[in-house]
Amino acid sequence: MAQLTYREAVAAGIAQEMERDETVAFIGEDVARAGGVFKATVGLFDKFGPKRVIDTPISEQAILGAAMGAAMTGMRPIAEIMFSDFLAVCWDFVANEMSKSRYMSDGQLKCPLVVRTGNGGGSRFGAQHSQSIENWAMAIPGIKVVAPSTPADVKGLLAASVRDEDPVIFFEHKSLYAIKGEVPEGEHVDTLGTAKVVRPGKDATIVALALMVPRAIQAADKLMTDHGIDVEVVDIRTLVPLDMKTISSSVAKTGRLFTVEENPRLCGWGAEIVSIVVDELFWDLDGPAVRITTPHIPLPAADNLEDITIPSVDRIYSKILDVLR
Amino acid sequence: MAKKKTLKNDDIDEKKRLELYNSQYLIRVAEQRAYDLFLENLVKGTSHLSLGQEAIAAGFATAMQENDKSFCTYRGHAHTLARGASVVGVLGELMQRDCGLMRGKGGSMHLTDTSKGVMGSYAIIGAHLPMAVGSAWRAQYMGHDDVATVFFGDGTTNIGAFHEALNYAVVYKLPVVFVCENNNYMEYTPIESITAVKNPAADRASAYGLDSIIIDGNDADEVYRTAQVAYSKARSGEGPSLIECKTYRQSGHSRADPGAYRPDGELDHWKKNNDPITRYRSRLIEFGVKQKIIDGIEENVKRVVDEATEEAKSSPVPPEEILTTNVYANGGWAWRN
Numbered sequence: 001m002a003q004l005t006y007r008e009a010v011a012a013g014i015a016q017e018m019e020r021d022e023t024v025a026f027i028g029e030d031v032a033r034a035g036g037v038f039k040a041t042v043g044l045f046d047k048f049g050p051k052r053v054i055d056t057p058i059s060e061q062a063i064l065g066a067a068m069g070a071a072m073t074g075m076r077p078i079a080e081i082m083f084s085d086f087l088a089v090c091w092d093f094v095a096n097e098m099s100k101s102r103y104m105s106d107g108q109l110k111c112p113l114v115v116r117t118g119n120g121g122g123s124r125f126g127a128q129h130s131q132s133i134e135n136w137a138m139a140i141p142g143i144k145v146v147a148p149s150t151p152a153d154v155k156g157l158l159a160a161s162v163r164d165e166d167p168v169i170f171f172e173h174k175s176l177y178a179i180k181g182e183v184p185e186g187e188h189v190d191t192l193g194t195a196k197v198v199r200p201g202k203d204a205t206i207v208a209l210a211l212m213v214p215r216a217i218q219a220a221d222k223l224m225t226d227h228g229i230d231v232e233v234v235d236i237r238t239l240v241p242l243d244m245k246t247i248s249s250s251v252a253k254t255g256r257l258f259t260v261e262e263n264p265r266l267c268g269w270g271a272e273i274v275s276i277v278v279d280e281l282f283w284d285l286d287g288p289a290v291r292i293t294t295p296h297i298p299l300p301a302a303d304n305l306e307d308i309t310i311p312s313v314d315r316i317y318s319k320i321l322d323v324l325r
Numbered sequence: 326m327a328k329k330k331t332l333k334n335d336d337i338d339e340k341k342r343l344e345l346y347n348s349q350y351l352i353r354v355a356e357q358r359a360y361d362l363f364l365e366n367l368v369k370g371t372s373h374l375s376l377g378q379e380a381i382a383a384g385f386a387t388a389m390q391e392n393d394k395s396f397c398t399y400r401g402h403a404h405t406l407a408r409g410a411s412v413v414g415v416l417g418e419l420m421q422r423d424c425g426l427m428r429g430k431g432g433s434m435h436l437t438d439t440s441k442g443v444m445g446s447y448a449i450i451g452a453h454l455p456m457a458v459g460s461a462w463r464a465q466y467m468g469h470d471d472v473a474t475v476f477f478g479d480g481t482t483n484i485g486a487f488h489e490a491l492n493y494a495v496v497y498k499l500p501v502v503f504v505c506e507n508n509n510y511m512e513y514t515p516i517e518s519i520t521a522v523k524n525p526a527a528d529r530a531s532a533y534g535l536d537s538i539i540i541d542g543n544d545a546d547e548v549y550r551t552a553q554v555a556y557s558k559a560r561s562g563e564g565p566s567l568i569e570c571k572t573y574r575q576s577g578h579s580r581a582d583p584g585a586y587r588p589d590g591e592l593d594h595w596k597k598n599n600d601p602i603t604r605y606r607s608r609l610i611e612f613g614v615k616q617k618i619i620d621g622i623e624e625n626v627k628r629v630v631d632e633a634t635e636e637a638k639s640s641p642v643p644p645e646e647i648l649t650t651n652v653y654a655n656g657g658w659a660w661r662n
Contacts, residue, residue: 057493061451063455065454065455065490066493069396069444069457069458069460069461072456074467075462092449093452103651104430104435104445105437106428106651107650107656142652240660245662
């Protein structure tokens with residue numbers, strides 16, 4: 001095991017796949033010589049050179065279109081969209097093109113590519129550089145949606161995404177880039193569509209994603225220490241494919257479901273999970289299924305305001321305590 | 326000194342000319358058939374015909390090599406047929422039958438036949454330009470010798486993706502050919518009334534360091550020659566070209582459009598004086614091609630389209646079990662376990 005930061009795990013994952021497969025190349029704005037604005041791709045340019053690690057103009061449609069045209073004809077490109085908010089200017093390629101070409105052509109066209117993007121709040125960047133938009137992507141048939149919470153998952157799930165035959169939108173959380181964690185030595189490839197129980201418990205289930213996972217774990221630890229409430233935390237890891245088996249078996253055991261989402265309230269991914277659980281596990285529930293989300297507002301820049309907007313350890317803790325008591 | 330009498334335009338041999346005529350004529354008859362089938366309520370949804378624009382599709386496709394890639398718009402029947410896609414497959418897709426190129430899952434606006442290098446037809450204006458750039462990037466990256474050609478209308482020159490794609494292709498010197506089919510109308514609106522420059526594609530070329538190329542898009546020979554130059558430039562690593570082909574759409578924008586916005590006499594003028602098929606037929610005769618050979622081509626094309634029409638009509642609708650296939654690469658649609 002090696003200790004890597006979340007951002008180092010990004011570079012390690014890309015490097016592992018580029019070493020293995022000549023058809024993997026990486027494009028994006030300031031990703032090569034500068035190593036990325038989040039320094040998540042430092043060293044790749046030196047290692048693989050300008051043919052395979054390419055600085056592009058600020059042309060998000062060209063970036064995703066180029067990745068798609070290359071993927072359709074035999075490459076496995078990785079494209080970076082610097083901030084996930086910017087996906088809005090090239091959303092056509094996500095919503096209409098890469099997601100639908102296989103279906104519309106009845107399987108003639110393929111699109112094995114990865115779109116990496118910096119997602120989520122906590123950096124005081126305001127409403128256009130802080131959003132969590134994984135729920136936008138989840139709403140589109142034909143793509144896969146990944147959002148890791150640990151350095152090991154970054155490397156393993158990124159590798160799995162590159163090897164996947166479908167287009168994958170890979171959400172890296174900006175507020176997690178600095179965290180450190182154990183990453184297996186040597187080749188590390190995880191499996192898309194697998195959630196993980198990251199803190200076992202018996203009294204309630206929290207389903208969380210990305211930055212909300214460490215916050216959920218802290219809230220669960222505090223609930224145990226303060227009140228002896230034993231909460232299980234499930235890290236979804238990939239929204240599509242969705243591992244309902246792991247979520248359902250946890251809810252069936254605990255009888256309680258809380259989702260912790262960074263996306264704004266309406267049509268967040270938690271709504272889908274709650275609706276499935278209500279459909280399929282209603283008689284296993286001992287109380288209401290509760291969503292803890294960002295309110296339905298644009299994200300503010302000021303640190304005190306942003307801190308009360310995104311679910312915090314205290315808010316998760318208090319809400320669960322209120323509901324369970 | 327007595328000069329040997331030579332005809333202008335004698336650089337293209339008869340075999341190639343007959344190929345160009347056959348291709349144009351096939352597109353003409355198939356598109357007319359698509360329109361007739363629409364009137365019979367057998368072509369569903371929408372369809373966008375290339376009647377009057379056949380020379381562009383024929384000229385470029387004839388200049389392509391087999392592994393070249395075509396990226397089309399929703400007005401893509403012509404370019405798909407010109408690459409040699411099956412007429413049954415095309416008409417069947419328009420009729421949304423099981424024999425269609427995509428078994429009715431795509432429809433008229435998304436014709437795709439990867440076995441012929443037709444990498445799809447796209448109905449969001451501009452989207453396929455960056456994709457063609459990506460195909461060209463792959464060719465350059467992997468050392469393949471194919472060129473990507475992307476066809477689009479005059480209206481596309483006012484959307485962002487057009488400009489992003491051109492800049493990107495020039496910066497990385499990619500083997501892609503951008504072909505603007507300027508048919509005078511952006512849907513129902515005259516293009517010059519909503520564009521800052523007179524020639525919507527060619528006048529933008531200099532912004533990307535490209536030559537301004539304007540050609541007569543209703544002259545298949547001129548299209549063919551221009552395409553050859555662009556392909557040779559692209560294949561020798563000299564980068565992209567942008568070609569504006571002047572043409573005229575003789576049909577409405579889509580099947581629902583009677584074209585009432587055209588000034589009186591405009592359509593008749595183009596049909597009478599500048600129809601690519603009529604012009605090319607005269608040229609063949611001028612160059613001494615026997616009427617019998619021309620008749621033979623036309624009869625054969627009509628027979629092929631008639632037979633394809635009957636085959637498509639007798640094809641069943643797609644089976645319901647394909648509704649959920651090919652959403653994901655594993656063949657299915659499962660988004661959860």
